[in-house]
Amino acid sequence: MRKALLLAAAVLALSAGTALAQKKQLVIVVKGLDNPFFEAINQGCQKWNRENPDSEYECFYTGPASTSDEAGEAQIVQDMLSKPDTAAIAISPSNAKLIAQTLRTANPTIPVMTVDADLAPEDSELRQTYLGTDNYLMGQRIGEYIKKAKPEGGKICLILGNPGADNILRRAQGTRDVLTGQEGLTELNGEGGWTEVAGCPVFTNDDGAKGVQAMTDILAANPDLDAFALEGGWPLFGAPQPYRDLFRPMADRIASNDFVISAADTIGEEVAIAREGLVTALVGQRPFEMGYKAPQVMLDLIAGKPVEDPVYTGLDECTKDTVDTCIQK
Structure with a gap:
């Protein structure tokens, strides 16, 4: 009897597994x-x-x-x-x-x-x-926050992800188009008052730690930098504490729009970082x-x-x- 019950149970389990498979x-x-x-x-x-x-x-x-x-x-x-x-x-x-x-x-x-x-x-x-x-629209909104804070323009660095990712490239195009009032520019050299500094855009391969390190290096090489446009939120949600450590000393500048950081996404620690005043604006997806x-x-x-x-x-x-x-x- 026990063997029969075990056999029946095994058959039922196999049938259920087969149905699931x-x-x-x-x-x-x-x-x-x-x-x-x-x-x-x-x-x-x-x-x-x-x-x-x-x-x-x-x-x-x-x-x-x-x-x-x-x-x-x-x-x-x-x-x-x-x-x-x-x-x-x-x-x-x-x-x-x-x-x-x-x-x-x-x-x-x-x-x-x-x-x-x-x-x-x-x-x-x-x-x-x-x-x-709508990634182009998202890039535009990222750029609009920067342009509103710095209507006269300045020096900027775009932080991107994978070089071959179409969504990120569309966002970058939207940001550049809004900042300059022109369409199709792949690099900013004074148009609309905006110039991309040497070494930018930075491709991080969606790596938060790499993104924070790149931002650290760009700031060190360009103490007169005015803005970052993060076309993905990787530095904030991927490496939130290093990001905080980097920008907490700049909190007053960010609050006064002397320095602007407009970033994509609203996930992980990003909203908390916005509450702390360490990013100008977040443009989130769903x-x-x-x-x-x-x-x-x-x-x-x-x-x-x-x-x-x-x-x-x-x-x-x-x-x-x-x-x-x-x-x-």
């Missing part, structure tokens, strides 16, 4: 699992799973261990596309051109979309929609919403329903005076 996967591939921003996307993905336990689909979140591993992300995309249970895929390309090449080689038959970061415009036919931030909405967008694509392109998730802006009401994550 047979769930079709709505895959989200992010730039790196070491970034709190992407963990917020994962939390949205998992909320969707909790709310849809009986669905034949599940949201599956993955990515390389580090945001600097562009080749690793491309390999994961390739692997996910080769799996028979992958029903659709949403990708945040760390290197837009590399992911585009990967998609062309794989020639997937399932729906492909981008989330958080998009492909370059000339490769947009490789995906069906983009879900996430990564949780991206992760929560992505599965439904993929299901709509699978069903052949019309889906807007792009699908924007909005921005949230915080200053020292508004931190109690600004939205975090």
Whole structure:
């Protein structure tokens, strides 16, 4: 009898495991699992799973261990596309051109979309929609805070992430366009009163500690620097204490707009840092919403329903005076 019961239990467990394994996967591939921003996307993905336990689909979140591993992300995309249970895929390309090449080689038959970061415009036919931030608008808002504080211009350094990340490049373009009143400049040399100092922009590969060190070096080499534009919040949420240590002595200058720091995102310690007056403004995204909405967008694509392109998730802006009401994550 005992053997029969054990055998029955084993069969039930195997059946349950098989049923779980047979769930079709709505895959989200992010730039790196070491970034709190992407963990917020994962939390949205998992909320969707909790709310849809009986669905034949599940949201599956993955990515390389580090945001600097562009080749690793491309390999994961390739692997996910080769799996028979992958029903659709949403990708945040760390290197837009590399992911585009990967998609062309794989020639997937399932729906492909981008989330958080998009492909370059000339490769947009490789995906069906983009879900996430209007990155050009975000860059404009980052620039507007700087321009408002320093209407006559000054010396500035832009802090960027991965050189091949389309979302970051769009933000940088938005910032430069707002500061100068011109479109398309890739470097500022006095236009609108603004000049990018030598060594800038700085590419940090989304590494907070590297970002703080770069800002330290730029300040040391340029004591007359007027502003930083952080197109991602990596130094604040990735290395909050070193960031505080660097800018606490400059708190009075930041408060008086003698020195300006306009930064992306409102995650981790960023809102607390704004409350402390160590950043002029934060322009935040909604990564949780991206992760929560992505599965439904993929299901709509699978069903052949019309889906807007792009699908924007909005921005949230915080200053020292508004931190109690600004939205975090």
